[in-house]
Amino acid sequence: MEKCLIKSETLKEKMLNEKHGSKRKYKEDYNRFNLICSQKQVFQKTVEVVWYSYFFQYLSHFVAIHTIEGFTVVNNAEVDIILKLLCFLHDPVNVGNLIYSSSGKSSLYLCLERDQYQRMQAMIYAIEEINKNPDLLPNITLGYQIFDTCTVLRRAMEGTLWMLSGRKEIIPNYRCEPTVTFAGIVGDSGSTRSIQMAHILGLYRYPQISYFLTSPTLSNRKIFPSFFRTIPSDVFQSRGLANLILYFGWSWVGFLANDNDYGQLSLQVIKQELINAGACVAFIETIMTGQANRNAPHIVKVIKESTAKVVVVLSSNPDLLPVVEELARQNVTDRIWIASEAWSTSNILSKEKYQHVLVGTLGFAVRGGQLPGFAQYIYSLHPSKAPNNSFIIELWEEIFSCKWTNNLSSDDRTSNTTAHDCTGEETLGKSKLKVDFGITFNVYTAVYAFAWALESLLHCQPGKGPFHNGCANILSFDPWQVCYLHFSQS
Template identity: 45%
Template sequence: MVLGMGEDEKDKVLEMGEDEEDKGLGTGEDEEDKMLRMDEDDFTLPLYQMVQGMIFAIAEINRNPYILQNVTLGFGIYDSCDTVTRALEGTLWSVSGQIGPVPNYNCKPDSHVAIMIGDSRSQVSIPMARVLGLYRYPQISYGSGALSLNDKHQFPSFLRTVPSSYLKYDAVARMLLQFGWTWVGLLAEDDDYGQEISQVLKEQFIQSGICIEFFESLPVTNMELKMEHLVELVTKATANVVLITSSDSRLYPLMAEIALQNVTGKIWIGSEEWPISLLFSKKEFFWTLQGTLWFSVHRGTIPGFQEHLYDINPLKSPEDIFTMLFWEEVFGCKWNNSKRADTLVTKRCTGSENIKGLHIPFFDPAQVGYSYNVYIAVYAAAYALHNVFTCRHAAGPFQNGSCANTGIFLPWQLFYYIKNVRFFSSNSEEMFFDQYGNPPDVYDILNWQMAPNGTLQYATVGKFDSRLPVGQDLVIHSSLIIWNRGNNKIPKSVCTESCQPGYRKATQPGKPVCCFACLPCSGGEISNKTDATECLLCPFEFWSNDKRDLCIKKHVEFLSFSDILGAPLSIVTAFSSLIPAAILIIFIRYRETPVVKANNRELSYLLLLSLILSFLCSLIFIGQPNTVTCMLRQITFGIIFVLSVSCVLAKTVMVVIAFKATNPNSPLRNWVGSKLPNSIVCLCSVIQGIICISWIISAPPFPELNTKSQNERIIIQCNEGSAMAFWCMLGYMGFLSIISFVAAFLARNLPDSFNEAKYITFSMIVFVSVWLSFIPAYLSTQGRLMVAVEIFAIYSSSAGVLACIFFPKCYIIIFKSHMNSRDFLMGKGVQKHIGI
């Protein structure tokens, strides 16, 4: 098309090339497809609507007193017939100013074309842009969406009013994820454009975590050779979503076969305009294509455009051959001078037919499609020209503030104004070109629906607008979508069902990442969202619940006084400590009796006192461990028990000395008395004290939080600091016990009335047995049970010593007082020997 700009009634022109409408954002380049060609044999309504969009915009601008005052725009149309050669011929004709174009020559410099508007197909626009770019001639396409046209080194003066950027394909991926579709199929035309777009889509899908089950190319020719394979592939695919980047004419044979075989249940996604093609408006496609979604060119409204279309009449412009063809198309008639070859039409056109009685998409204000892009392109050219004419010298954009010559301005000067133009459309939407010559990325998301009355409709269910912040730029109203088979529930298209919270996704060798396995999180790890790729480690003081979807606070464990185990132990401790205390009172009460005096009464007092302390020291083991109690626990226990064992050892030694000292000439008579036993007790206790002091200095015990022994609990326990020191302390205590046992065992049958060896032997057997059993039990338990085992060992060993040594004496003192006499003990009583 040639758009003319007249000054003083003398027109200058802008050209708009017309061939086919792009099926989408510059897609579907097909030189064999003649469906929308502007010739007499294949006239179609969508292309004619675009022509009317340009005519309406020009008329509107010429009536506007605020744009291009005293300047009138005109236009011309050149049909490229969707061929590169015709497009280049028309381009050179427009540039040179003559029918027989001469490259690099202009035979009419005073009447040159200012702006080219076109072409619609990328395959035609690209060679045009290469030629026009040499002269920096402004070119505005309304339908070419090839991404390669963003290259300003190859196409420096190319602009377009149809958006074309990677944002669109990112939005497609985001839409799929919004519906939870991660398993899709991809069909693309087997040409440069189709492969380019499919590659971009695959890259976007990889980045977004979407997997492609199959990718197939649609042949440009001989589709029937691959038809059976394609239909079988789509039918057997587990992916319910199929993305198509193709023109309608190349896709039509495949979709016709799919509809014939009644393949339903698939959701078709288009990044092109093929779903609204007249080819797919037949009823046999309704059930197959219902639910289809696609990103469509933004359908801006053009106020007054519907009335303009209804005003079309061939009688008003008899020289307009396109209006004549339009009339024949919509009314199914023929003019007397018609050259169309359709012999089946016998009705004659009169021009008086009622055009407002037609109910076709051509007059629908919501179906303007690319006509809106043409309308915007004309306005962009008009505003640029307006800026040229209103430029003030010394304030211009060129060297030294100069302006372009309004009489004959150079193409590159007008191109400067066009690429920097900024205005608001009739929809109050801001229009401008970015650094690549693209307008803002704005798309409508349409849904292919079958209305209740059985007719076809395209419902707008969403929108993508790059001018809005991320998160607000893509809006989809799922409630407005009618899916395949009339369902309102979003269909699924996944290779593997989502992993629920508590599980994580794990890739399977040889399979796409979308075909994953769901593995439960390990203990101490959780996943609190669907399809988590990793399990999260719970904080130190937390553990995972049974479902592995929540971290719960660990139960803190220690042997407390209120514990079901700690409370009884506390009571037993208190009661047990009273028994040796009561015996001590008895011994003090009967301190002058022979039974109490036998074998050093002071040692008996000290032993009873140590047994009281040994019972009471178990209380240090109950309660929450802290630095003080951890240091006191083992050290107090070790010193008190060594004191007890050393007292027993001293008693044993005194038994032996007492027997040997009966001989008047025995040198052991000098050791009889309190000096030797006191020395034994002091020496043995001091050695243990040295061990404990060294332990405290080198590596003292300290409280710690044990989280490894029991996963769901935090055990507050005492770390012994130095395991060697701990076992040295126990070993030394065991060493003294064994010496006492051996000495008592050897002296058990000594014929002496004061012999305690038998009872000491039994007490040491109990003592050693308890602590030998304690070692494996202590090492095999954890937490409060380990503490309870040690307390039980303290009770048992202390009780063994107390019972074996002191209970027989208490029995005599309390119940057999007649036996508690010197005469009886010396063998002058009823019994000759009681063995005390």
């Protein structure tokens, strides 16, 4: 309560010192803080994160917000504990994302990522499976909330603060979900986004489990005390890729790497391994993730002019796609591509129109696991079973090149204006959709990691528990207690 009063006094001083135009905003914030303080809804943690909200709250939105809330029971009040997933389901800066009309205006086309959609479904599948299991978290019902970051850093930060606040209005240091206990976050998949998320979540010790983030930076437990992952660090992959290149005796190699943590940190490791072994670097080019074309024309020019026939690519499939498009347009072939795990099994890059460019690619893939019944679960999905779920409708329209006539907003998402109407008789089982058992298994494992931590919390015995003050209440626990149980012991 004392911290809250200090913060409200600070806001009051700012309100008095600001010009008239800014007074109104600070006055509203001041009144809101006092109201929350009077109701004793104080989130007793550091107030450092409060200024994140001012930074993001007044930036203009340039992408649509996609959220989905789902529960395994009809009555939301019956959900006891909620897990939240941050992932990118849409890529707003994909190839063809800016569609220019004759008037010179542009519109944003959001492309649904099939791989990411399956990862979202893996979380839902795991939660439903846990809720049906009488031996795991008995009498406890898990729910979920899924937030689409659209590969945008600001969206990931905003989504993190929303999930901490429990509502779309960002109120740092306060939670507005009195009936549901928030256990932690699964995600994100991007290095830069997840690192920033980990800084915020680490302030409150909220556990964060990433299913795809391989940056070695996050292995530092002192800086990121509540971050965990179900995938190995990039250090191991980089050494493996170097050994793969040396095994085939390739000594003249070019590099393409994203301009983010994932690309640059991996590049440092693999480049040093090759140099130490006597190999030479022909060129190093950066895929500019902040540019719509990812600097593709320049990159392709360098590749064509270089005598190096082996090119190592440390990138994700959305960022590499513009480069591959340009390579295909200029018919650049006869290269050996070495793929990192982020794009080696990409459905998008496996399309026939890219095969003449990428044929013969070598790389590492994420090791898959057993998900009994998951393929049948994916193939059983149908828009009629979830009429309010826009994601399944988008997936349907994309796979079958049709328009769902009952969906009023389909025109805004479908780039094919000549698409026929969906009949509803299509089935995913007869489509070309391939079920992924790699990254989806990591998502599945992350959900079960939370479940087993909560199970340990549920069966804690007074006097025998790990906490000095006894056992925690399974329906009202502190986030650090979930971090400690199972995660730190593992």
